[in-house]
Amino acid sequence: MTVRRVAALTLLLAPAVLAGCAGAVVEVGIRDLRFTPQEVTVRVGDTVRWRFDDEGLYHHVEADDASFDSDIVGEGTYDVTFTEPGTYPYACSVHPYMTGTVVVSE
Secondary structure (H helix, E strand, O other), rough: OOHHHHHHHHHHHHHHHHHOOOOOEEEEEEEEEEEOOOOOEEEEEOEEEEEEEOOOEEEEEOOOOOOEEEEEEEOEEEEEEEEEEOEEEEOOOOOOOOEEEEEEEE
16 A cells, blocks of 8 residues: 555545544533533543533532632533543532532553
8 A cells, every 4th residue: 555545645634533532511501500411421532511500500510639620600511621531529518508420541
């Protein structure tokens, strides 16, 4: 096989290979003063997306260990891609009774 053919084949196959490497996106809704679901389990490389959908009410997604922090917002989404296995409890600093957990497995 010539170098040109190898390069062309690489360009054709790269998107399919990279698509297979992308992690999943798991969504957590923020509505009615709660995180739903309250606990999610994902794999290393997956992304958790929090969707702020509580009629403009301000919320905050903050890890207990400060590894992620959405700032205080009232709409939109906030994404975190997890690169290390572990258990990540989090809360809303505006409404401390709102808590959740992300469990990341290998």
